[in-house]
Amino acid sequence: MTVPKIRFTFWKAVFVVIMIAGAYVTYLRFFHGLGAATNLSDRFPWGLWVGFDVMCGVMLAAGGFTLTTAVEIFNIKRMHSIVRPTILTAFLGYLLVCAALMYDLGLPWNIWHPIIMRNPHSVMFEVAWCVMLYTTVLALEFSPIVLEHFNLQKPLRIVRRLMIVFVVLGVLLSTLHQSSLGSLYLIMPNRLYPFWWSPLLPVFFFLSAIAVGLAMTIFESSMSSKYFGRELELPVLIDLGRALVVVLALYGILRLEDLYHRGALKLVLVPGYQQRFFLLEIFLSVIAPLCLLLVRRVRESAQGLYLVAVLTLLGFVTNRLNVTITGVESASARYTPKWTEVVITAMFVALGFAIFGLVAKYLPIFPEEKKALIPALREPAFAEVAVPVHAGD
Amino acid sequence: MSKGILYDATLCIGCKQCEQGCATENGLPYDDRIAAEEVTSAHKYTVVLTKDDKFMRRLCMNCDDPACASVCPVGALKKTALGPVTYDKSRCMGCRYCMAACPFGVPKYEWNKAVPGVRKCIMCSKRVAEGKQTACAEACPTGATKFGDRDELLEEAKKRIHDNPGNYLNHVFGETEVGGTSVILLSSIPFDLFGYRTDLTERALPMYTYQVLSRIPDFVPLFGVLLGGVYWITHRREDVAQAEAEEENQRKGGVK
Numbered sequence: 124m125t126v127p128k129i130r131f132t133f134w135k136a137v138f139v140v141i142m143i144a145g146a147y148v149t150y151l152r153f154f155h156g157l158g159a160a161t162n163l164s165d166r167f168p169w170g171l172w173v174g175f176d177v178m179c180g181v182m183l184a185a186g187g188f189t190l191t192t193a194v195e196i197f198n199i200k201r202m203h204s205i206v207r208p209t210i211l212t213a214f215l216g217y218l219l220v221c222a223a224l225m226y227d228l229g230l231p232w233n234i235w236h237p238i239i240m241r242n243p244h245s246v247m248f249e250v251a252w253c254v255m256l257y258t259t260v261l262a263l264e265f266s267p268i269v270l271e272h273f274n275l276q277k278p279l280r281i282v283r284r285l286m287i288v289f290v291v292l293g294v295l296l297s298t299l300h301q302s303s304l305g306s307l308y309l310i311m312p313n314r315l316y317p318f319w320w321s322p323l324l325p326v327f328f329f330l331s332a333i334a335v336g337l338a339m340t341i342f343e344s345s346m347s348s349k350y351f352g353r354e355l356e357l358p359v360l361i362d363l364g365r366a367l368v369v370v371l372a373l374y375g376i377l378r379l380e381d382l383y384h385r386g387a388l389k390l391v392l393v394p395g396y397q398q399r400f401f402l403l404e405i406f407l408s409v410i411a412p413l414c415l416l417l418v419r420r421v422r423e424s425a426q427g428l429y430l431v432a433v434l435t436l437l438g439f440v441t442n443r444l445n446v447t448i449t450g451v452e453s454a455s456a457r458y459t460p461k462w463t464e465v466v467i468t469a470m471f472v473a474l475g476f477a478i479f480g481l482v483a484k485y486l487p488i489f490p491e492e493k494k495a496l497i498p499a500l501r502e503p504a505f506a507e508v509a510v511p512v513h514a515g516d
Numbered sequence: 517m518s519k520g521i522l523y524d525a526t527l528c529i530g531c532k533q534c535e536q537g538c539a540t541e542n543g544l545p546y547d548d549r550i551a552a553e554e555v556t557s558a559h560k561y562t563v564v565l566t567k568d569d570k571f572m573r574r575l576c577m578n579c580d581d582p583a584c585a586s587v588c589p590v591g592a593l594k595k596t597a598l599g600p601v602t603y604d605k606s607r608c609m610g611c612r613y614c615m616a617a618c619p620f621g622v623p624k625y626e627w628n629k630a631v632p633g634v635r636k637c638i639m640c641s642k643r644v645a646e647g648k649q650t651a652c653a654e655a656c657p658t659g660a661t662k663f664g665d666r667d668e669l670l671e672e673a674k675k676r677i678h679d680n681p682g683n684y685l686n687h688v689f690g691e692t693e694v695g696g697t698s699v700i701l702l703s704s705i706p707f708d709l710f711g712y713r714t715d716l717t718e719r720a721l722p723m724y725t726y727q728v729l730s731r732i733p734d735f736v737p738l739f740g741v742l743l744g745g746v747y748w749i750t751h752r753r754e755d756v757a758q759a760e761a762e763e764e765n766q767r768k769g770g771v772k
Contacts, residue, residue, distance in 0.1 A: 155628070155630065156629050157627050165615070165625060166621060169615075192743075196747045198750035198753075228609050229609070229611075229612065229626075229632045229633070230608055230609050230633075236589075236609050240590040240592075240607050243729070244725070245586065245613070247611060248590075250589075251589055291743045291744060294743055295739055295740055299732065306728050310583050310722065312717060312721075313716055314619070325728055451616075
């Protein structure tokens, strides 16, 4: 593996500026309250930190469970080599979500309360438990990478033997809380605009998490090949692209059927900002990626897949922001995040990139030989040949 | 027997004694400036709104099956048997899901405190537990705000409409809204003029989540077995393929 080039003095400067601003907003938030650090109000209690840092954070970390399902449960061997980066992204993502929650919760030092104070009728209670357990599972799924680095053979053997348990648990927990983030809004049929409120919210959130998981993996592999000199495994990305076609088509059809049956389809003709944001979301998340993926030349090229992945990610980020912000504005109040809110969100995104870069540099997350989470008990019958393609070529 | 409040806007004279009584009971500041505020907030749990010569109170409806208590992950908000929906700050973690979920927009937040809490009318739960009426009902000089058994108050409300149909809208607000509320309202002009939503479902809101959440315990073992099963099959195929390949090798070796 080549040593990563130090080429981003500009981005490093940006990073430092964001961190300094972040430190100032952190002071504001914890010493002067949420009112000083946000544009939240009694009429608009959930803003950017819930909409992006939590909702999108969890969604963007869905690559972990999507890829472990493909590789470990469905035994798709050729995807082995890209599992580790997705687990790292997921683990980092959840840690950052937890950190961001410390900013958004009014009384963050009580964050552990759901462990002993229970309300099983609350979706938030279920999400809290799932996120807690899944972050632990991700730490365990990630642990072989650290153990290998320090050559700790004994714990490594134990972890590997138990890995299938962690994997099944991880997929189960992810399915539950990815969908439950949508269920959070089931109780607001009178608040959430009909484009977005649906009894199928949990299904939509789950399906879109899988789509984002696939898109995020394509995005990540492309970025890694660009910045870490990794070989781009195009055949694997092409497979992910094909899976994305199926998931997006399923999602798109279900959304359409749901809108039709609830009589919300005619609202598409009602001018307004809800309509504009809805059309933007559907265009970015379903129409544009599907149309592009229908073209063979796009579906089978690194740049094409990268573009599709970016569109899909932007589309579903728009979807989550529509559910949390655009969709509730008409029933409550208009909301624009304060600059301080944007700074904290930017801070967590920047931290995500920076930590990923550091870990990728020092830990074996791109192993030379393809290592599975669960080592194959025997050699695969056929050796797979990866076609190295450089994204920049 | 569950308690309730009947507010009859046609009897209200807009004197705001209920606001004053509420502030005193809850240890909140109250002066002319606060009296002029036309929204409920962390320092004002009830407000008397004016529309020409008509009035309307806003306060926590203390729903029979409250969305806020149902969504609270730590059970800080609770519906008590006597009617009030209470709040326990020592349990709260400040997620504000109650505020997002309340169909009436009742829970308010102490946005400018470093150690904030949720604030709302709790239907004077302490007084009610002691057998007393709420502070607002006690303060009301005209009987517009009346405290009593919720069922009896509902009967009385319907009787008032029946006896004097020209004086009232034919609607007891809170009888069926979101499954019924402990606080019920009568008015001669539409409730939405005062910000009350009249398009609310008659279904208790927590049922929307419960019909999904209640399936999770059944879902977990099924899905777990499904995942394990797929794992078994996909890996078994590989075993079989390998065993067959070995057999083939041996057979070939044998022939040689």
